[in-house]
Amino acid sequence: MSKTEEMRSSAQVETAQAEPPLALEATGVSKAFRGKRDNLQVLNNVTLTVRKGEFVSIIGPSGSGKSTLFHIIGGLVKPDAGTVRMNGTDVTGQQGHISYMPQQPALFPWRTIEDNVLLSQEIQGSVDQAARENARYWLDKVGLGGFEKAHPHTLSGGMQQRAAFLRALLSPQELMCLDEPFSALDALTRSDMQRWLLNIWEESRRSVLFITHNIEEALLLSNRIYVFSGRPASVLQVVDVPFPRPRSEEIIEHPEFIKLRRELSGWMREEQLKMQKVLKG
Ligand SMILES: Nc1ncnc2c1ncn2[C@@H]1O[C@H](COP(=O)(O)OP(=O)(O)OP(=O)(O)O)[C@@H](O)[C@H]1O
Numbered sequence: 381m382s383k384t385e386e387m388r389s390s391a392q393v394e395t396a397q398a399e400p401p402l403a404l405e406a407t408g409v410s411k412a413f414r415g416k417r418d419n420l421q422v423l424n425n426v427t428l429t430v431r432k433g434e435f436v437s438i439i440g441p442s443g444s445g446k447s448t449l450f451h452i453i454g455g456l457v458k459p460d461a462g463t464v465r466m467n468g469t470d471v472t473g474q475q476g477h478i479s480y481m482p483q484q485p486a487l488f489p490w491r492t493i494e495d496n497v498l499l500s501q502e503i504q505g506s507v508d509q510a511a512r513e514n515a516r517y518w519l520d521k522v523g524l525g526g527f528e529k530a531h532p533h534t535l536s537g538g539m540q541q542r543a544a545f546l547r548a549l550l551s552p553q554e555l556m557c558l559d560e561p562f563s564a565l566d567a568l569t570r571s572d573m574q575r576w577l578l579n580i581w582e583e584s585r586r587s588v589l590f591i592t593h594n595i596e597e598a599l600l601l602s603n604r605i606y607v608f609s610g611r612p613a614s615v616l617q618v619v620d621v622p623f624p625r626p627r628s629e630e631i632i633e634h635p636e637f638i639k640l641r642r643e644l645s646g647w648m649r650e651e652q653l654k655m656q657k658v659l660k661g
């Protein structure tokens with residue numbers, strides 16, 4: 381190997397080492413649901429990655445296939461083509477590898493809020509006094525202090541969403557998949573929760589894959605945003621979000637933020653128009 385080649389290859393090794401490893405690698409994922417008459421193609425060759433400690437968002441039109449992709453990543457649905465790898469291992473079709481907050485809060489009605497929040501830890505092992513104290517600490521932090529022993533039906537939609545979010549946060553798996561976690565919250569609580577998530581994420585640096593319809597939320601929180609096309613969803617754009625961390629809400633006034641917001645809104649509007657045309661036939 382020549383000196384230049386040697387230098388180049390050692391530089392490549394350094395770059396490879398500088399980048400954190402891949403927590404999630406979904407490659408070439410396609411899926412169609414079989415109907416009585418036709419098949420409904422939902423995902424078309426979707427490839428995306430989340431590195432360890434990255435916050436990655438997906439935005440895309442309603443009905444494009446975002447939640448279906450989460451079901452595939454979580455092993456609830458099998459893809460027709462493509463693979464899901466976590467920490468380098470093929471886990472396609474396997475369950476139990478992610479911490480998951482579904483689009484519907486899905487709390488068990490017969491369990492108290494505290495026991496719902498502790499569910500994943502219970503499945504993975506046992507729940508001791510320290511785990512209970514930790515759960516109570518976090519319940520208090522999201523404004524659910526005093527509701528530990530309440531049952532889900534006595535809570536508002538937004539409170540149930542916060543409890544479901546905490547359950548995902550306290551699950552032991554490295555990758556958190558959050559499907560529109562703040563959609564049932566009013567604007568003020570949503571903005572509080574965004575700030576709160578930003579803070580705890582910047583402290584803990586969990587790997588997060590996050591679905592949202594809210595462009596500002598995606599820009600505020602993410603390292604990278606995948607823009608999905610309308611159904612069948614494919615990756616239309618990948619946007620690296622350049623703002624340094626820790627971030628504060630003030631970045632929404634930054635000219636670069638405004639430019640990215642405009643670009644993302646434009647792409648989303650185009651996709652929505654295309655989908656409306658398809659629906660009108
Ligand atoms: N199990 C299933 N069987 C048949 N069709 C399904 C199934 N799950 C989802 N679909 C269809 O796949 C399409 C994509 O649904 P999905 O829930 O993934 O969309 P989405 O992008 O998450 O939408 P939203 O933003 O509204 O949550 C929809 O047309 C839906 O009806």
Ligand SMILES: [Mg+2]
Nearest residue numbers: 446447483559
């Ligand atoms: Mg969805």
